[in-house]
Amino acid sequence: ATLDDVKSRGKLNCGTNTGLVGFAAPDANGDWQGFDVALCRAVAAAVLGDQSAVEFVPTTGKTRFTALASGEIDILARNTTWTFSRDVDLKFTFVGVNYYDGQGFIVPKSLGVSSAKELDGATVCIQTGTTTELNLADFFRVNNISYEPVPIETSAEAQQQYLAGACDAYTTDASGLAATRATFEDPTAHVILPEIISKEPLGPLVRHGDDDWADVVRWTLNALIAAEEYGVTSANIDELVANPTSNPEINRLLGTEGDLGAMLGLPADWAVKAIKAGGNYGELFEKYIGQSTPIGLARGLNAQWTEGGLLYAPPFR
Amino acid sequence: MSDLAANREIDRSRMAVSENVAIQITNMNKWYGAFHVLRDINLTIYEGERIVVCGPSGSGKSTLIRCINRLEEHQAGSIVVDGIELTNDLKNIDKVRSEVGMVFQHFNLFPHLTILENCTLAPIWVRKVPKKEAEETAMHFLEKVKIPEQANKYPGQLSGGQQQRVAIARSLCMKPKIMLFDEPTSALDPEMIKEVLDTMIELAQEGMTMICVTHEMGFARQVANRVIFMDQGQIVEQNEPEAFFLNPQSDRTKLFLSQILGH
Amino acid sequence: MSDLAANREIDRSRMAVSENVAIQITNMNKWYGAFHVLRDINLTIYEGERIVVCGPSGSGKSTLIRCINRLEEHQAGSIVVDGIELTNDLKNIDKVRSEVGMVFQHFNLFPHLTILENCTLAPIWVRKVPKKEAEETAMHFLEKVKIPEQANKYPGQLSGGQQQRVAIARSLCMKPKIMLFDEPTSALDPEMIKEVLDTMIELAQEGMTMICVTHEMGFARQVANRVIFMDQGQIVEQNEPEAFFLNPQSDRTKLFLSQILGH
Amino acid sequence: MTTLTDPPKDSFRLGMLIYDTRYRALTIQVVALFAFMLLAAWLINNTVQNLASLGKPIDFGFLSTAAQYDINQTLIAYDNQDSHLRASAVGLLNTLLVAVMGCALATVVGVLVGILRLSRNWLVARIMTVYVELFRNVPVLLWIVFAMAILIESLPAPRDFRGEDAPAAMLFGDSVALTNRGFYVPEPLFARTLGDLPVFGAFDISLDFLAILAVLGAGLFASGLIRTRADRIQNATGIRPTTWYLRLGVVLLPLIALLVALGFHLGYPELRGFNFQGGIHMRNSLIALWLALSFYTAAFIAEAVRGGILAISKGQTEAAAALGLRPGRIMSLVILPQAMRVIIPPLISQYLNLTKNSSLAIAVGYMDITGTLGGITMNQTGRELECVLLLMLIYLVISLLISAVMNWYNTRVKLVER
């Protein structure tokens, strides 16, 4: 089973994007950074107790699923949309959603367009091999307007073409649009159109048929989300472990009560390690893509359910 | 040196030399870059003369005869061939070239054309001779060099001696007034040398003006009416063959002859 | 044809022919595809014999001797060399080859090995002789062919005659019982031919069994004890050299001799 | 003395399998074949097992399902409801398009550069050397992305053509627009069109186009006749009549007549909406790929051309010059016919390389066969094995066809030689 493999190997193999602003990219020291990357680190911390025990395997839109299917990676955290055919036909298990996204358009303000429906005849840049490509085709078909797709391999190239005016609009997951816009010389000259033409729940996935491993990843993600809900942060977690609170849910999460860890086949403090790796969900969000970063994404749908968002960790019980 | 031609009887009667100047070279100088390869060449050649040029390797023999049909450019002095001065004027050069035939050491036949095509190419494209006529002329000269039966073969299928004879025939097809030979036999096996020399002797007997760079001293003695000895880019001595070989004047000539005949 | 060896005194005393059969060829036939190149060859060669094979080009001389060490396969009849029949059995072939030396027209020295290495290669790898011993033997034979001082040069640095002598020494280093020569001198310049023929004569004087394809009639007269004339893949005539040259029986032989001696 | 006995009768022994030349070959081959089949069986068995455990048995059925994605450049009609198979066909045609265009341009540039490299002009020869070395020693993929980046960054966007004092303007009297989305050039239109001819119900061929081709072909044939006649006259009289105007006329006049009859006119590109509309749009991805492949390959072709010309010894030129032939004639009658034999084989293998390198189209998003079948289709259906095998097969067929042409040419040329 994957869990045992990972443990005996002492390393977690994690598939990431070869480079996507805010979600995964190697920094100057060669350390991978980003929102997707952080999830892998959390899983590594939970399973192996060491957040740096991760091998990052950069994958492209094409190679990502094979890498996972062939066992080259244990978990794919590469802004991958949870779709029916990927889950059912390609035989993967999506363990949850770490970012609720949707496909949007960015256009230069000077174009004078305020709705995607006005894009009749426009040239649209799009990354190939993604769900966005299919969504786009559907959107224009449904609205019975024409467009010209400009397929592109990487987001960096898409951005280059868009900025030079080789395409009128650029479409991808709204998170990507925001990230891209943030690095423009003059971000204010571009608008993200109001239409979100698809649902893009991005989440980590594992191979079909290894439920134990899927549980580990699923509940690590849930632990991060729940931690935010209960106010457990990397700052106060040591304190909370040392002096368990009166909230049994928190105690169970932190392993000071019950033996949830053992049920997963992990040490009792698995969630503590995972949360300490980079912080709870909210902390990670703020650190890599939130308002304080150049990318500056608002929580939006990705707020806790208590705040009107969609994040809703099942109970730790 | 082969003296295979020695036992041939030479008919010198038709080898008269006319009074008309064929080539007039005056104070000609040539440099390769800074290297002074031909120095102060003065040479008058009359129609019907058979000149043999000899000299040590690198003395400029090839360069001299290549200047005569402007394969090389000279930088000073003048060369007048058949009344036409060689300048940068392309028309003059064309005229001279079509009146001067040249045979090279390595034959330089065109391997992609048959022997016949080799011979008719220039007449057709330069002289604008009808193809049929050109072919007839070609066959005539091929017969003269004794290989009419090879006409439809390719050069690669012929022996060296045969190839050189084709090369001679090819030049003759342009009906040149002057023939230049640059060591025509030095790339050949001994048996083949004879074939080629025989052909050249025959040409000489018909009164063709010839300038021939060669070290075949037997040929020089029998055929030439003048031998020119070059060294260091200069004409050091010229004389009739008998006098040249038996009584050389300059020390350099003596040295050279002792080496070449000493073999 | 060169008869440079003529003025050499030949010691025929040691050139006795034994009663033992060295090579027995019986009803041998060979085809190249559909072309019948050797027809019904019957030939017995005794130890110590020196056979010269001659005949027009394409008559199958090379093919015949190449059959003897199985560089070519024959299709019918039998060839028995030193008691070993040449069949498809690789072991027999290896045995025969290591007892039969062969010298080619184009020497075929190994250009990437020094002269000494050329000579020691086969003894070391085929005969499994210790390197030291092989080198001693090699030097011995190199002395015999009079070029011990070239031992550490590469073949490319030697003249043709020297290369051919190395090729002979190389074969001798395998201490063969029989030596085959395929026109060993025909790729050489006249001066070098003498060197090589001298070496071969010396070998013959030591009683080596030799089969030699050559047109050196001087050599044949002096050394051979039998001359074989081939034409169209058949042995047309064989005889002692004097009888063969002075009194050929077959018309073809006469024609051939008149051509070859007429030069 | 060895006595001669009858040769031992052939009785088969096991050792003969190894030591008998007749059986040895057989033995080795049987062993090799066995090993090869074992290896193949092992690989196939593994694959089948792996696929079975993944629940993805080999199945080409996906080819007939709807592709659902759009392709921006299609030579045959296509929309996103067509099958993956048709999408692949669109890709294949795009591959062939860029390969043919690339080979043509590469030949022109390569021959030019190869000749200029031999120029007596020092500066020109140096520049060509720099060009050749620069292109040969930098990976072609880098050149492709470079070319794309240059196009995108240095040409104006369509929006720059808008407005009163637009920063960019169309060329040639508003007929050609060079933008960073590609080049827009006038398209031929016919007022009295002959319509389309459906082929196998799969795609349409314009009858106008066919008619033009036919007239052009006939014109060229007639021009050939005139040429043969000129040859004949030259053979007979030695004087070659000047016929270029006749030959030109015979090609052009009927063509012009046909065009007039069809009501030929140009459709000019025009800035409408977001883009130029009308005209032929050559996309930047196509142009970048085309230029990069062509110039990269041209560097190699230039070397082949230079080598070919140098291989024809100086002696040939001199001999021809000594016969009084003019430089132009020397080139066409003596040097080129010989150089061609040396040049063509490497030239064709460069065509092969170019065609294979066109698979790098994905780097700039040109939708060739690797981009459709080996890219989006593979990605959306998850049928890696089928797609990659099919892809390889297609390239293999193209390569073998090109090699066949090369072999045919080689044998033909060899016959002429001797």
Add this chain to the structure above:
Amino acid sequence: MADLTFVRHEMVPEQAPPATSVGPRGWLRENLFSSPLNAILTLLSLGLIWWVLSHALPWIVLSSWTASSLGECREQIAAAHGEGTTGACWAVIRERYLQLLFGFYPSDLYWRPLLAFGLALLALAPVLFTALPRRLLWLSAAAPFVVPWLLWGGSVWVPVCVALGFGLGLAALRVVSAAAGGLAGVIAAGVVPVLWWLFLAWVAAGLLQAILPFGITPVESRAFGGFMLSITIGLVAITLSLPIGIVLALGRQSNLLIIKAICVGFIEFIRGVPLITLLFVASLLLNYFMPPGTNFDIILRVIIMVTLFASAYMAEVIRGGLAALPRGQYEAADALGLDYWKAQRLIVMPQALKISIPGIVSTFIGVFKDTTLVSIIGLLDPLGFSNSIRANAEWNGVVWELYGFIAALFFVFCFSMSRYSMYLERKLRTENR
């Protein structure tokens, strides 16, 4: 007719050529303005050079080396050279050049790849230069084991045990061919080492490591990246493809029909498909072809496919070398009684390989350039890395600087290699043969 005799008693001294044909003027006239057409070409060329330089130079020179992000770069350039100046942001190279060169290789271990590639170069020297002492050949023999060990690290016993396989093969050849004859010896020499490598070598290496632990820090191939990845793939592929190529070439030359068919099929197949499809096989399919559960990492898989790719090209190069060998060499070897393998090893291969060296070098250059394609399947070679670097918020938007740097790296490497191969070609041509 005038008197024909003439004797020169005083030799004409050498004179300086007319001024128009030498010196700078002569040179200009000769090389740049020898005809009107040439003059026009010269002017056009000068125009072209001016155009290129006037566009490129300011950009290259008016640049920033110190910024820590693209935005900062723009500010610095605007501050230094005035608003609206566009200049290069070389700062990204300064910050990332080590990454572009070494990928994720641990920075304290950079000496290892450097040493390894230096060693590989050294090991090449005695093969190429016959003048060097033959003893250096031991270095060449050791390099294939030492270089990978330096690159990947780990126990020293692994390469030792792998090398031992060759020793075992040799021993098997000796023993078995003495006992059971040549062909059996060859078969044994093939089978024994394979068995050893497959089943025993790893055990032995593990045992030895347990008894006598000695090793250096292991580095996973995932850490390989940048230019080092290109060189590693190229080097390993070429080294391995050499023996495979030899076997294929011999097979293709052989008159055994089935063997020939297999070899021709393989060679033509590999040469008929683009490398990118083979890389797809490496990244998508190769694991399917292996027994369920085997998993080797993507770089190894890529190396396998690139090796196969290079082998096919290598086979053709070597076939050319074999074809250039005169038939006489084979016949002489036969006549001396050398068997097939000995003849190949002692006579044919040494010569054929030497003839093929220029071809081998240019195959190497080709493969090396083609390693950039691995970026398409997500490996971080220099080109792949340039994308990852641009995925950092600071460097998003940097294009030319990265491409330019990568192109320069490749150019320097390939250009020197190609010059070197030309030098070899010249040397081989003049060398006595």
